[in-house]
Amino acid sequence: MSENGSLRRGRPGYDQQGILEVAVAAFNQFGYDATSMGVLADRLGLSKSAIYHHFASKDEILERALDEALSGLEGVLDEADAARGRAADRLDHVLRGAVHVLVDKLPYVTLLLRVRGNTEVERSALERRRAFDRRVMALVTEARDEGSLRSDIDPRIVERLLFGMINSIVEWYRPGGKEDADRLADDVIAVALDGLRMPTSNRIEELLG
Amino acid sequence: MSENGSLRRGRPGYDQQGILEVAVAAFNQFGYDATSMGVLADRLGLSKSAIYHHFASKDEILERALDEALSGLEGVLDEADAARGRAADRLDHVLRGAVHVLVDKLPYVTLLLRVRGNTEVERSALERRRAFDRRVMALVTEARDEGSLRSDIDPRIVERLLFGMINSIVEWYRPGGKEDADRLADDVIAVALDGLRMPTSNRIEELLG
Structure with a gap:
């Protein structure tokens, strides 16, 4: 003070x-x-x-900035990993958590998403991002195998589509807008996990059968 | 020849x-x-x-390139608009069509997605992209109002999330990979419209009720 x-x-x-x-x-x-x-x-x-x-250097500033975004994302996964329960619920938690990190640390995540691997610091950040993606992919696989997610999906593609959607939020989200992070997380879950389409009665019978 | x-x-x-x-x-x-x-x-x-x-100029090359991507996307919407049927089916058609345009015209769409509005040509391309987004948003609204899509969604946010997901494909898709455009379009529909999560019996009863 x-x-x-x-x-x-x-x-x-x-x-x-x-x-x-x-x-x-x-x-x-x-x-x-x-x-x-x-x-x-x-x-x-x-x-x-x-x-x-x-x-010590501009590179060190970049390293700290990228770590801010990556630690946030990894933190969500560590929380969720620790939690008990079905993989589908943990996936739900991770997707919501990722939306919150994105909103809370918008400039840091924006920077992370632009990294192309031109320096050692950037390559190391990309490696951490890939490790994060692999853990989410494993969670999608687990949720599929426990019967919570449809089985006709490739977890690698699903993980990319889910995070393609989540990451695209940095392109238009402005803090203080009418969408808060909770509402945005609900929207992501509505699109990604529950689906937008109201099931037809045929589909419901198929699922019940 | x-x-x-x-x-x-x-x-x-x-x-x-x-x-x-x-x-x-x-x-x-x-x-x-x-x-x-x-x-x-x-x-x-x-x-x-x-x-x-x-x-005539480098600008004219850019204009032609951006038109290639935009005409492709607009073409999908014109097809879908012409088709009869429920708005939800037309939306399904538009999302699949957009994935096909992205795969068929990958370099052109990649270029379009990087446009930031620095020149008159770029601004005009952004305006066409926004007009496309508005038409998709209107289709989402129509599908919601006919009762095909869940009603607790904001069509503007949904449109952004859907195209955030679709556009992110340019970042990792490589032509000739094991995912062809049809399969990729199925995956997008699986995530976006039908949802990944298998409905619980509670949810099914809620929907039937």
Whole structure:
């Protein structure tokens, strides 16, 4: 408090998290490569050496930013893994949780989804993303095998379609809009798990039979 | 045939469509801005003036490329609009058709999805895309109002989630893979309209009631 106060006397005080937020916004707006430490320093109203006090390099800022998104997603899976119950319910939980992470950490997830693997930091983030995808795929498989999900599906394709849908939310979602994260999560579940179509009576008989 | 033959004696002959294909591949690989007419000429093994024989400008190449994707998508909707029947069946048809356009015109749709509205040509393409989205949204609304789709959904959000899922296919689909377009369209319908989850007997009773 007093440290912040004294920093603010001169110029706006940024802690590590504050620098990270401004940097991620700049990376998303101009691209990571096009955003130099000089550009960041200008935006923050800090000297480059003040930034280096918090981060050893631009690469380290990117690493921290990607970790923010990835830890959020992995956290959802760890929670869900720990929970007991049917795989289908855990999948429901993971999809809802992923929507919440996306909404809560929108700029970080946006950055993660643009990573193409040009640097070691990016490749390592892509590897973590693939590991996450594999765990969700395993959960889809488990839910199918326990009889909760239809069996005529390829879990690999399903996982891609589900996260294609969830990830696309970053393209249009704006915080403070009329859709909150809970409502958005309900919509995703409505589309993905329960289906939009009202079953016909034929289909119901088929299912009952 | 003989014209092609005589062109091929010297260097590979490109008609307008051939130039378009090479240009779109380059735009997708390097970005539109970073791909100069000189770069294109090098890739094609043609002089710049040979390209200008077919296209007045790089902008015109982009316009033709985006039109290729947009006409494909609009064509699906025109077909479906013409067809009689329930709105839900027409929506099924439109979603399947969109998956086919995406697979058949993968590089063109990929380019379309990256358009951000930096030029007049890009803005006009975005406007056509929005008009397409509005027509699909109207179809979702109609299907809901006829009682075929669940009523606790916002057609605007549903349309975005559905096309978020469909568009994400460009990120991983590779032609000649084991998933053909028909199978992929079935998967999209399975996820989006019918739902992955096997209805519980409670849910079935609720629906029958």
